[in-house]
C-alpha cells in the first residue's frame with residue numbers, strides 16, 4: 001500500500017501542529033467559536049448531539065494492521081472503547097474531548113492517517129471499490145489513481161472553498177461496488193480495444209434532498225489526462241456552481257440545471273484550454289505510485305483447500321460464512337473475506353477496540369497485513385488463503401465478528417441518525433437493530449437471498465437509502481418519528497434511485513412493513529435466483545404497495 | 558411546563574444545562590426551570606458571557622415537562638441529548654443517572 005514520502009509526513013505533522021495551536025487559542029479564548037469553527041471542521045471535528053465527533057479518513061478504504069491497531073488505541077484511550085465505520089470509508093469517534101483532538105491527530109499521523117478534508121466544502125476522502133487490486137472480476141486496480149487524486153486534491157488552493165462538498169469514487173471492475181454513480185464524480189477504470197488504460201467518467205450523481213444518478217460525461221478518458229479532466233470538471237463547478245442556496249450548491253444541481261450536454265461542452269472547453277501538459281500525468285509517476293499497490297507475495301496455496309471443504313461439510317454456519325462472506329480473489333487458492341460489522345441486533349458499522357485489535361492481528365497473520373473498509377460499513381481481509389478460512393472464521397467468531405450475512409437482509413447500512421447526529425430527524429440505528437433481530441441469522445434470511453436495506457436518519461441520505469433495494473428514511477412528523485420506504489434503488493452498475501411506496505410508517509409499524517415487503521417478494525418471485533431487486537424491476541411497485549397499505553391498518557401518517 | 562437552557566461545554570463537548578445557581582450542570586434534573594413567573598430571556602442573554610468566557614458553545618432554550626416528578630425535554634432530540642444514545646445505555650448520561 002501507499003507509504004508517505006517525506007513531503008506527506010511533513011505536511012500531515014505540520015497540519016497537526018497548526019491545529020494544536022488553533023485549539024489552544026480557542027480554549028484560551030483568543031479565537032471565538034465563529035473564528036474557530038472553520039478550522040475545527042477542516043480537521044474533521046464536528047459538534048454532534050452529545051459531544052464532539054472526530055472523523056478520520058481511510059483513503060480509498062485501505063488500512064494496514066498497524067493503522068487499525070492505532071484506531072483501536074484511540075478508541076480505548078480517548079473515546080469510549082469503540083468507533084464507527086461510515087459509508088464514506090471513514091471512521092468516526094463519537095466522544096473525543098476537543099482538548100484531546102490534537103493529540104489524537106498526532107497519534108494518527110504516526111501511522112500515516114489524518115482527518116484532513118473529512119469535512120467542509122472541499123474534495124473529500126476519495127473512495128474506491130473495497131476489493132480493489134484483488135477482485136477476480138477487476139480490469140484495472142483503481143487505487144493508484146485514487147492515490148493520485150488524493151495527492152492532487154489535498155489542500156488544493158483553488159478547491160478549498162467550493163460551493164459545497166465534493167466526493168469522488170472509483171472502481172476498476174465492471175461490477176460497481178463503490179457506488180460511483182451516486183458521487184459528484186464517478187470514475188470507472190477501463191481498458192479500450194487497444195488495451196490502453198482509461199476512464200469512463202460520470203458526473204453529477206448524489207443522494208439527499210435532490211437525488212440524481214450521475215450522467216456519463218466521457219466514455220473513454222486516456223489515463224494521462226485523469227487530473228487535467230477532473231480539474232476541468234471541478235473548475236467549471238467552482239465557477240458555475242450555485243453559492244446562493246446551500247441546497248442547490250452541489251454539482252448534481254449544476255448538471256441537472258445546465259443539462260449534461262452543456263456541461264460536457266463547458267468541461268471539454270475548459271479541458272482544451274489548459275496549458276500544455278501542465279496536469280498530464282507522466283507515465284513514470286503513474287508507475288511509481290502503481291508500484292506501491294503491487295500484489296503482496298502470496299505463497300502458492302492449494303485451490304481445493306481440503307480443510308475448508310471438510311469443515312464446510314460438517315458445520316453449516318461455517319458453510320454459510322464461506323458462501324456469503326468470501327469472494328473470489330485474483331490469485332488461485334485465495335479468497336477475499338468480508339467481516340460483517342452487522343451482528344444480529346448490533347449497531348451497523350460499530351467495532352470495539354478489542355474487535356479492531358483482533359482483526360488487525362488476523363490481517364497481520366493471514367492477510368499480508370492488509371485490510372479494507374467498505375462503504376457498506378464492513379471490514380475486509382483481502383488476501384486469505386482458502387485453507388486458512390476455518391482458523392480465520394474461528395478467530396472472528398471468538399470476538400463476535402463471524403456473522404455470515406454479507407449482502408443479506410441483515411447486512412443493513414445505517415447512518416448514526418438521531419442517536420448521535422445533530423442534523424437527524426429520526427433514529428435509524430434502532431430500526432436497523434429491530435429489522436436485524438426480526439430476520440436473524442437462520443435459514444429464512446438465506447432463503448430471501450440478496451437484499452440491501454439502507455437507512456438514513458434524515459434527508460441528507462448518509463445511510464444511502466435512495467439506493468437501497470429497500471430504503472428507509474426517518475423523518476419527524478408532529479414530533480413523532482416516521483419512516484418512509486423506497487423500493488428498487490441500487491448503487492451498482494445498474495444504478496437506480498428507489499421509488500417511494502406511499503405514506504410513511506411509525507416506528508412500531510416499520511419492521512412489519514419491511515416483513516410485508518419481503519413476504520410479498522417471496523410470494524411473487526420466479527424462483528430463488530430472482531433477487532428482490534430483479535423481481536421488483538419485473539413487477540413494479542403495484543403488488544408491494546397493495547400489500548403494504550391494505551395490510552397495515554393504521555398506516556398513512 | 559417550562560423551559561431550560563442547554564449548551565455544550567467547549568472543552569469536551571459534554572451536554573450541560575444552566576443550573577439554579579451560577580454555572581452549568583450535567584444533569585437535566587438539576588437544571589433551573591423557567592416558567593411564566595421566571596422569565597428565561599434575561600438568563601439566556603446572560604449566558605452570552607459564558608460563551609464569551611469560553612465555557613460553553615451553542616446555547617439555546619428547550620421545552621421541558623415533568624412526568625412523575627422527572628424533568629424531561631418534550632422533543633425526542635433533546636431527550637436523547639439529555640440522556641445519551643438510546644442504543645448505548647451504557648454510555649452518555651443515562652449511565653451517569655444510574656450510577
Ligand code: SF4
Nearest residue numbers: 415421424457458462
Ligand atoms: S443522514 Fe442525516 S441523520 Fe444520518 S448521519 Fe447523515 S445527516 Fe445525520
